[in-house]
Every structure is written in C-alpha cells, then in structure tokens.
Amino acid sequence: MSRADFDVAIVGAGAAGMMAASVAGQGGLRVVLIDHAARLAEKIRISGGGRCNFTNIGTTPANFISQNPHFCRSALAGYTPEDFLKLVRSHRIAWHEKHRGQLFCDDSSESIIDMLRAECDTGRVAWRMPCTVHDIGQDTAGFVLSTDSGTIRAGQLVMATGGMAIPQLGSTDFSLKIARQFGLKVVEPRPALVPLLFDPDHWKPFADLSGVALEVKVSCGQTGRKGDGGQFVEDLLFTHRGLSGPAILQISSYWQPGQSIHIDLAPGQSIEQLLLDARPGNKQQLSTVLAGLWPRRLAEQWLADMPGYEGQAGTIRLADASNRFLRDLSQRVHQWVLAPTGTAGYKKAEVMKGGVDTQGLNQKSMQAKAVPGLYFVGEAVDVTGWLGGYNFQWAWSSAVACARALIATARPV
Numbered sequence: 529m530s531r532a533d534f535d536v537a538i539v540g541a542g543a544a545g546m547m548a549a550s551v552a553g554q555g556g557l558r559v560v561l562i563d564h565a566a567r568l569a570e571k572i573r574i575s576g577g578g579r580c581n582f583t584n585i586g587t588t589p590a591n592f593i594s595q596n597p598h599f600c601r602s603a604l605a606g607y608t609p610e611d612f613l614k615l616v617r618s619h620r621i622a623w624h625e626k627h628r629g630q631l632f633c634d635d636s637s638e639s640i641i642d643m644l645r646a647e648c649d650t651g652r653v654a655w656r657m658p659c660t661v662h663d664i665g666q667d668t669a670g671f672v673l674s675t676d677s678g679t680i681r682a683g684q685l686v687m688a689t690g691g692m693a694i695p696q697l698g699s700t701d702f703s704l705k706i707a708r709q710f711g712l713k714v715v716e717p718r719p720a721l722v723p724l725l726f727d728p729d730h731w732k733p734f735a736d737l738s739g740v741a742l743e744v745k746v747s748c749g750q751t752g753r754k755g756d757g758g759q760f761v762e763d764l765l766f767t768h769r770g771l772s773g774p775a776i777l778q779i780s781s782y783w784q785p786g787q788s789i790h791i792d793l794a795p796g797q798s799i800e801q802l803l804l805d806a807r808p809g810n811k812q813q814l815s816t817v818l819a820g821l822w823p824r825r826l827a828e829q830w831l832a833d834m835p836g837y838e839g840q841a842g843t844i845r846l847a848d849a850s851n852r853f854l855r856d857l858s859q860r861v862h863q864w865v866l867a868p869t870g871t872a873g874y875k876k877a878e879v880m881k882g883g884v885d886t887q888g889l890n891q892k893s894m895q896a897k898a899v900p901g902l903y904f905v906g907e908a909v910d911v912t913g914w915l916g917g918y919n920f921q922w923a924w925s926s927a928v929a930c931a932r933a934l935i936a937t938a939r940p941v
Contacts, residue, residue, distance in 0.1 A: 541688075559653045569641045571699075580637030584917035693878060704717065713885035725769050725869055798858065807847055883910040893933030905929075
C-alpha cells in the first residue's frame with residue numbers, strides 16, 4: 529500500500545495505549561506498540577494499592593475536569609464501565625466493589641495487565657519494548673519514528689504516553705512535546721490528585737497529628753453547575769507537611785495557587801448542638817467530651833489551639849462552658865479555612881491535570897483536527913477524572929473511541 533511498516537504506531541504501552549492497540553489490532557490493522565520502559569504498565573501495577581481500581585460504575589461526564597467539560601461525553605457514552613467489565617469477566621478476573629462505585633481486582637493488578645497483553649496478542653500487535661522514540665516526523669506515507677529499534681513508519685500515529693505524574697516510574701511529557709511540535713495547543717499541566725502542603729511555621733501545631741484521619745467535607749472555589757470549584761465528603765489524613773487522604777486528593781484537582789480550602793471537620797453534625805445537649809451537669813473536661821466525637825489527638829490539639837485560652841480550653845468542664853465558647857468552638861470545627869502553599873508535586877501526584885487542548889481534537893475520534901492521522905488518548909488529553917477509577921475509565925473510553933476511528937479510516941464504508 530505504501531512505504532509504511534504499520535497501519536498504526538502507538539507510543540505508550542500503558543492503559544490507554546494497550547487498549548487502543550488491542551482494539552485496532554483485532555479490527556484488522558497492523559499495529560506496533562512502542563514503550564521506553566523495561567517493565568510493562570507500572571502505573572497499572574501500583575494502582576489501587578496493587579489491586580487496580582480499574583473503573584467506577586457510576587462514571588458520568590460530571591466526574592471529569594477539563595476546560596471543555598463536554599468533550600468527554602462521546603467517548604464515555606461509546607465505551608462504558610459495563611463494557612470494560614464485560615471484558616474483565618471474559619478473562620475470568622475476580623473483582624469487587626468498594627464504596628462509591630469503585631471496582632477493584634480481588635487479587636492483583638497484574639490480572640488487568642495480563643488481560644490487556646493477551647488482548648494485544650489476539651490482535652497480533654507488534655511490540656517494541658523497551659524502545660525509546662527519539663524523533664517523530666512525517667512523509668507522504670504518514671509518520672516516521674526514529675527509535676532505538678530503527679526507523680518505524682506508520683500511516684497513523686497515536687500518542688498514549690500519559691502525563692508527568694510519578695516520574696520515578698518513567699513518566700514524561702513526551703505527548704505534550706509532540707502536540708506542540710505539530711502545532712496543537714496545550715493546557716498548562718500541573719500535578720493533580722496530590723497532597724497539599726502548608727507553610728511550615730503555620731503548620732507546626734498540626735505536624736504532630738501526622739497519621740490522624742477522619743471524614744470531612746472539603747470545598748474550594750465556586751461550586752455548582754457553573755462554578756470552577758469542587759466539594760467532597762471523604763477521609764482526610766494529617767501529614768507532617770500538610771494534608772492528604774481522598775478528600776484532599778480530590779480537592780487538589782480544583783485548587784489553584786493563592787486559593788484557600790474550606791474544611792468541615794464534622795460534616796452532617798452540629799458540634800454546638802451536640803455539646804449543648806450534653807452540657808447539663810456534665811463535669812467532664814472538654815478534651816474528653818470532644819475525644820468522644822473525634823480522634824483524641826485531634827481533639828486535644830484543637831482545644832489547645834483555641835485563641836484566648838492559652839492552651840487551657842481542654843481543661844474546661846463542659847458544664848462550665850459558655851454558650852459563646854461552644855458557638856466559637858463549633859464555628860472553628862465546621863469552618864476551618866486554610867491556604868495551601870503548594871502541592872507535593874508530580875512525585876506524589878496520581879495524575880496530571882491539563883494536557884493537549886481538547887479544542888484541537890475531535891471528541892468522537894481523539895484525532896487532531898489540524899493533523900490528520902495524529903491522535904491523543906488517555907492522560908495526555910486535558911480530561912482529568914476524580915479519584916476512584918474514573919481516570920482508568922477515561923483511558924479505556926478514549927482509547928476505544930480512537931481505535932474505532934482508526935479502523936473506520938482504514939476501511940471506509
């Protein structure tokens with residue numbers, strides 16, 4: 529047909545790359561899958577504590593952040609969590625559901641890696657791994673890739689190298705470099721689903737609470753249909769340098785430098801009313817009473833930090849506490865406002881926010897509008913999911929949308 533060695537070259541053998549390769553290969557295309565890593569799909573391997581939170585059955589477009597929030601609709605509708613679950617079942621992989629629709633392997637995340645590898649083998653996908661791509665250009669036949677394995681020519685090219693999160697596993701910004709090389713705009717990337725850090729001097733009173741966890745409600749920015757903020761009820765974890773846990777990872781995707789975050793440390797309760805109801809004749813110290821509602825270390829530190837009481841608030845007997853004191857205490861519990869100084873960076877981030885600007889991509893195919901034959905899928909695209917399996921579902925959905933378009937392009941109806 530041409531000088532091309534393959535119909536499709538896919539750079540990046542992670543979740544999206546293997547998914548796209550397997551579907552395109554099984555659709556009759558000659559596919560080569562290229563990755564620079566020595567070990568396959570390390571991000572899948574470590575995900576979900578080694579059990580891979582491979583999707584979320586409650587996935588909707590509302591669970592994703594993008595400058596173009598409608599972009600993900602078509603791909604998510606075209607390949608749903610149930611579709612991926614059918615694939616998992618066909619490989620007899622045991623799984624279970626945790627809270628909020630999160631699906632995990634019963635055994636190891638290796639099961640998902642083995643499944644994707646087997647699907648690629650069924651599609652007769654050619655592997656080049658480990659193999660670094662040094663340069664990508666074009667000729668009359670398509671794309672020309674200069675690699676450790678020599679020159680590879682392909683009619684169409686899929687960039688699936690992900691983002692910059694967890695660089696210790698080999699993550700790079702290669703897809704973004706290629707996007708810019710071919711004239712596509714890139715939404716400035718930054719770490720997401722990442723712990724937040726605070727000024728060491730301001731955080732000093734809380735540093736000793738490292739390891740303390742509790743459920744909170746956290747918000748940031750304007751929430752709601754037209755807002756650019758988020759609000760979550762999840763667990764929070766104190767660390768030596770700041771805050772982590774699912775609640776903080778979630779809100780970090782919305783947080784912008786200079787913004788404050790708002791934390792309700794007792795969501796769904798009224799601390800004031802609980803203490804007022806328990807006050808009559810109660811001779812217990814406040815630290816003891818509050819420790820019945822919270823982790824003791826947090827209760828003691830919170831009361832020690834009450835302004836105007838010189839660290840003695842915890843010794844006040846509940847029966848002697850004034851209405852004003854209980855109201856002030858409750859307000860501090862339900863309206864804790866903090867100003868992060870930054871994030872823990874890509875080394876601690878689960879994903880990258882930002883990426884290839886979706887305004888330059890076709891939402892049904894993931895193809896670059898201005899560069900026929902060039903596609904971007906998965907984390908490299910400016911579509912960032914919440915914590916809880918959503919980013920894997922975007923990998924599957926965007927990859928399948930791309931692969932189907934590749935097949936249709938190669939074999940027009």
